[in-house]
Amino acid sequence: MAGGGEGQSTINLEYTPTWVVACVCTLIVAISLAVERAIHYTGKYLKKTNQKPLFEALQKVKEELMLLGFISLLLTVFQGSIIKICVNEGVTRHLLPCKLPSKSDSGEHSSDNPETTSHIGRLLAEGSQVTGYCGAKNKVQLVSVEALHHLHIFIFVLAIVHVLFNVATVVIGGAKIRQWKHWEDSIGKENHDTEAALGPKITDVHQHDFIKGRFQGTGKNSTVLGWLHCFFKQFYGSVTKSDYLALRHGFIMTHCRGNPKFNFHKYMIRALEDDFKKVVGISWYLWIFVVIFLLLNVNGWHTYFWIAFIPFILLLAVGTKLEHVITQLAHEVADKHVAVEGELVVKPSDDHFWFHRPRIVLFLTHFILFQNAFEIAFFFWIWVQYGFDSCIMGQVRFIVPRLVVGVIIQVLCSYSTLPLYAIVTQMGSSFKKSIFDEHVQVGLVGWAQKVKEKTKLKAATNGSREGSSTDGSTVRIQLGRVTGKESGGDSAHK
Template identity: 75%
Template structure:
């Protein structure tokens, strides 16, 4: 019994207590250290009023909790899963690696020796199913490797998202000097629009950069230009100034000094919460990939082109939105009084939904993280020469595509999305500071309560028609807050108290 126990591993009944205590201490210590690290990171973000990033951190905690639950399920049901026995024919189809032939087995190649070790390690499970003339559905070793892969995938995805947003945010912050320059000029939009200054549309830098004429040929050239422009000077100063003015004239006309750059950063941080998580449809993609990872199909290579093509399509579309805005103005006017103003609209986006672009960026980042995580997991777990890894001619392009996606998404696509996404028909709640949002919610709740009381009073025949007063009061308060938010600097804004 001792011999068998030595081969298959002794249970806790025959394991020295100091070993059990030491291992338990290390595992619990690491877990508590990570938990405290996340806790203090959250406190730091809250102290810096980085609510969107704080909520993104909460999203990471949710993912870790999900991973912990998956780990628990795999551990608890491991013995039951490996005792599910199936016919041998079922286990010989849709394999990632080709089954070794008898000749290969006799030559004792590295692949067969590895399989032999797996069989030796799982002799207990194999014996259980062999007694029934069947094979185990999945071995303990394979289940353990799958467990590790899921964990690695989640960690790599979160890491890649954070890196993308950090580098993309750094690129966006380079535009701050344009905002500062505009603020120093201290111009008044209304005065500019009412002035007698005549702007020749086709001589404007923004139009010259994007308008290529009228006709089908210009439309095709516009798409071609948009495709290449995402790789160089994706956002110029004329783009920023024109899109900024278009946003202000559409959503906050009375606040020409609105800090558009600050709002754009807050909106991007707000969207980051959606990108960092692994949604259910992304897990479905993982399952589909694992199903199609069949020997000879080179699925891991061909699937790398999905995020690559999507990234180019998204970047081209975002640049083309700017081109469409330029075309709208150039085709309607030859000369205008005042500054050039574009008209934001959801009609320029796919399905009239600017948020669909964020969904695609989310998928691109996840797919790229999946590719890189799968590569390194195979490398560490099975070795570079593993049949799952594939041939070098398939590996190198795959890695180059992964690096290309990460760089372009960080320095071009994400900054493009940050500004072009604001060219929709509506603005985001990030237009207000956090404390202003809280104030608006408080006023809305008070108005709702006041409306309900007045409705009850009317029902009893004691009240008049005064419900609209409450709604208009809320509108007045929102207008005041919007103007205050737009015309004050961050240091001048203080949390409001009371009503």
């Protein structure tokens, strides 16, 4: 495809030097193989160190990279067809991210900036053939080659930034959670042979450190003050030692009473890693949000300025709610008891969470991390692709607050919200499968499969015996009943 303008032309592969083709191909293949090998050896290391949840998270990253590769392939293969889609000119003048320059503005800008003139001339040269194709129909292109290429880059940048931000959040938050390990270790040392020596003790509920911090403080008699206290509590000392010990003891007494030395900290880390593999990917509903946000990027709306506050507000709401769950657990005990025999025990329950579903917190955390990554990725993509002064970037007074909010979200989520999530979501009515070690999980799954196979075999044997003394229609009825019972048994077993 040839073009004029600045005397430049597009050179096909037929007239490109072979050494150029070979060098470019070598560079692309080398980078691809290096990334693939890095992922491969990282996976081997995670398997060797028995970090299955993190290994599965890595597999999720590979799936995202494969999806990006497929998107890239589709854009490349169908690029020629897409740019030949012609529409009426009026359709392309609505919902623009930048205001269309007038003829006088474009003329002044072109005369003052020779580089822009060269750039416009090159674009006209590259698109002259397709423009002529649509011009013959008195129409214009739906999307240009350059716009398609930039969109391609943005999707790739978004996915990479999302993965990196999630990894950074979990690494920093995990480091904070691992600081609690000395609390777990201190329990065994403090309580060693204490019960055998002293026997059962009586605990004054209202003098307990957990109750003092969560029940007798600010907001004891006021719901509004109580919520405000939870709001500010997430910024300092979100989880104290008394909180950890009380929640740990409540979990053990509810779900594994026969094992008082259960390592709650190790279980909590496994559960967090298990949830991380769900957060690291970009789900289908998040791609819908991407499309909506791109649609709303209209000149004068300052959409990305207002959107930046959505994850910030959600993050504050999630942190406040998690703190409030701990406070509710303290209130339940303090309202019912003055003194208890033995240690103070809180009662985990789904009723403390939104819509009685602790998993909603994971969904919101997923959305918050993705939305924050979207904001940062969009900023750097515009900066690199179009420059800081681009009209898409917006005014400085709108840019700086967005960046500040993004940094606050990343820090707050890593140091406060994620540790809160790790411990408070264990206060639901049921426990997670991570309560079992990996080899126990494998053994339970194998045992369940064997039981299921034996049940099917037994049902088939009983059905054949009954069928020998009945007609065909009766056989079908009996088999239906047996199958129904079997399905019910499996679900109940699960």
